[in-house]
Amino acid sequence: MANSTLTKQRSAALQSSVALKSAMAVTGGILVLFLIAHMYGNLMVFGGQEAFDDYSHHIREIGEPMLPHGGALWIIRVVLLASLLIHAYAAFALWARAKHARPAAQRYVVRKSAQSPSRRYAAQTMRWGGVIVALFVIYHILHLTTNHIAPGGASDSPYERLVNGFQIWWVVLSYLIALLAVGYHLWHGIFSALATLGVNKAGRERALRLIATVVAAAITVGFLVPPFSILFGLVS
Amino acid sequence: MNITLRVWRQKSRDVEGRMVTYEIEDVSPDMSFLEMLDVLNEKLTLQGEEPVAFDHDCREGICGACGVVIDGVAHGPETTTTCQLHMRSFSDGDVITVEPWRATAFPVVKDLVVDRGAFDRIIQAGGYISAPTGTAPDAHAMPVPKSDADRAFDAATCIGCGACVAACPNASGMLFTAAKVTHLGMLPQGQPEREARVVKMVNQHDEEEFGGCTNIGECAAVCPKGIPLDTISQLNRDLLGSLTSASSE
Numbered sequence: 001m002a003n004s005t006l007t008k009q010r011s012a013a014l015q016s017s018v019a020l021k022s023a024m025a026v027t028g029g030i031l032v033l034f035l036i037a038h039m040y041g042n043l044m045v046f047g048g049q050e051a052f053d054d055y056s057h058h059i060r061e062i063g064e065p066m067l068p069h070g071g072a073l074w075i076i077r078v079v080l081l082a083s084l085l086i087h088a089y090a091a092f093a094l095w096a097r098a099k100h101a102r103p104a105a106q107r108y109v110v111r112k113s114a115q116s117p118s119r120r121y122a123a124q125t126m127r128w129g130g131v132i133v134a135l136f137v138i139y140h141i142l143h144l145t146t147n148h149i150a151p152g153g154a155s156d157s158p159y160e161r162l163v164n165g166f167q168i169w170w171v172v173l174s175y176l177i178a179l180l181a182v183g184y185h186l187w188h189g190i191f192s193a194l195a196t197l198g199v200n201k202a203g204r205e206r207a208l209r210l211i212a213t214v215v216a217a218a219i220t221v222g223f224l225v226p227p228f229s230i231l232f233g234l235v236s
Numbered sequence: 237m238n239i240t241l242r243v244w245r246q247k248s249r250d251v252e253g254r255m256v257t258y259e260i261e262d263v264s265p266d267m268s269f270l271e272m273l274d275v276l277n278e279k280l281t282l283q284g285e286e287p288v289a290f291d292h293d294c295r296e297g298i299c300g301a302c303g304v305v306i307d308g309v310a311h312g313p314e315t316t317t318t319c320q321l322h323m324r325s326f327s328d329g330d331v332i333t334v335e336p337w338r339a340t341a342f343p344v345v346k347d348l349v350v351d352r353g354a355f356d357r358i359i360q361a362g363g364y365i366s367a368p369t370g371t372a373p374d375a376h377a378m379p380v381p382k383s384d385a386d387r388a389f390d391a392a393t394c395i396g397c398g399a400c401v402a403a404c405p406n407a408s409g410m411l412f413t414a415a416k417v418t419h420l421g422m423l424p425q426g427q428p429e430r431e432a433r434v435v436k437m438v439n440q441h442d443e444e445e446f447g448g449c450t451n452i453g454e455c456a457a458v459c460p461k462g463i464p465l466d467t468i469s470q471l472n473r474d475l476l477g478s479l480t481s482a483s484s485e
């Protein structure tokens with residue numbers, strides 16, 4: 001008896017807010033690992049057109065001949081898309097729960113944070129910030145992957161797409177805004193994911209927050225270096 | 237000092253409430269916040285008005301009854317309970333806004349008084365150990381490492397005041413739940429029921445319509461007992477452990 005009740009309780013706990021948040025943390029982690037790999041790839045632009053186009057060509061050959069051409073890339077794309085969908089689903093589910101837990105009619109007349117404003121801002125912008133990041137991901141894929149949006153001219157060479165696009169100031173500006181949003185999202189997100197997965201312990205919180213700050217900053221800067229280098233003519 | 241108070245007045249659970257402004261003169265800086273409310277209530281009673289209902293019991297910071305949101309912060313500007321907050325933390329002429337805890341799980345009973353029964357039901361779901369009572373066992377019969385004992389004791393100091401819920405943008409009760417899970421989970425007596433406890437308490441927490449934790453940290457920043465945020469991480473670890481061990485059974 002006691003055991004079957006516990007089994008039932010366990011399956012209920014699979015739908016709990018903690019489980020939702022863990023799904024968000026794991027999928028967020030997958031996306032962060034992807035971002036780091038992606039950033040590394042982008043920096044190859046400094047090796048010149050050949051190196052960059054070779055790299056772009058290479059990722060389509062991973063696993064050949066076991067996998068068809070572009071096969072590994074498609075597996076990665078499916079995993080990333082699934083991660084993004086699960087991540088967003090969990091985010092909206094928790095958002096809805098929070099709205100129900102304190103509906104608009106019960107909002108405080110006066111509200112003040114007891115924490116430092118910068119940290120609070122990062123934590124509080126996770127939801128709308130996440131929506132901005134999602135919109136950016138769509139724009140970005142249309143721009144550099146499918147080339148449906150081609151400011152500065154479309155091209156079959158990934159290197160030329162990049163250079164054509166980032167010579168235009170407002171393209172660089174749009175990426176700047178998006179990457180600051182990503183950086184903010186990850187500043188809280190990386191700490192939050194580690195805490196959610198049980199890594200936070202007494203005396204470790206500062207270290208975890210530091211790791212989150214460093215990784216978030218590295219990703220933001222690492223992604224911004226190529227566009228700005230192109231804008232300022234260091235790469236052409 | 238002279239103080240202007242804006243207080244939430246609400247006759248009962250299902251009627252609409254509103255902010256009402258009162259002037260209070262000759263407040264001593266040595267008064268506690270609750271004594272200042274007592275002064276207001278004496279005045280209101282003499283004027284034939286209904287006094288402001290607020291919850292309180294020990295007035296020494298250990299029962300957890302007295303929580304209100306003062307100027308947007310749970311328990312006000314000092315990290316302590318409202319009963320241990322003194323008027324010297326304010327200045328002459330201040331306008332102070334006082335509101336009840338706001339959460340679906342903590343319905344307002346009257347004015348500043350909310351029903352925190354949801355916390356009791358979380359404890360009932362698993363926040364205890366099933367051990368026969370009797371005479372106290374010998375202190376050295378069950379050795380506990382000092383660091384574990386300290387962490388268990390720190391977590392056990394939670395007074396169930398609900399400030400964590402009040403301060404949380406998600407209205408989550410996870411810090412309270414985690415304090416209890418951590419307290420019992422650090423001790424040998426808590427081990428037999430450890431996996432079941434966390435599962436049942438988290439389920440009850442969600443059933444009570446608290447929001448989910450997103451590690452924002454407002455809870456720990458206002459907690460009068462300094463329950464640390466990492467207790468929530470410990471709760472998560474216990475829950476994820478319990479869920480994964482279930483599949484291997």
Ligand code: HEM
Nearest residue numbers: 024025028031088091126127130131134189192193196450
């Ligand atoms: C490149 C894409 C993204 C990455 C790398 C990413 C990464 C992360 C990480 C690591 C977390 C921490 C998980 C946790 O709370 O334990 C997180 C949280 C979150 N993400 Fe994302 N995310 C991305 C896109 C999105 C999108 C598109 C949305 C919106 C639909 C979103 C909304 C959220 C929300 C609401 C949280 C929880 C906020 C909190 O913990 O306070 N994210 N994200």
Ligand code: SF4
Nearest residue numbers: 394395397398400459
């Ligand atoms: S965790 Fe802190 S704020 Fe929350 S109920 Fe316990 S003592 Fe109050």
Ligand code: FES
Nearest residue numbers: 295299300302319
């Ligand atoms: S009245 Fe008991 S803690 Fe304030």
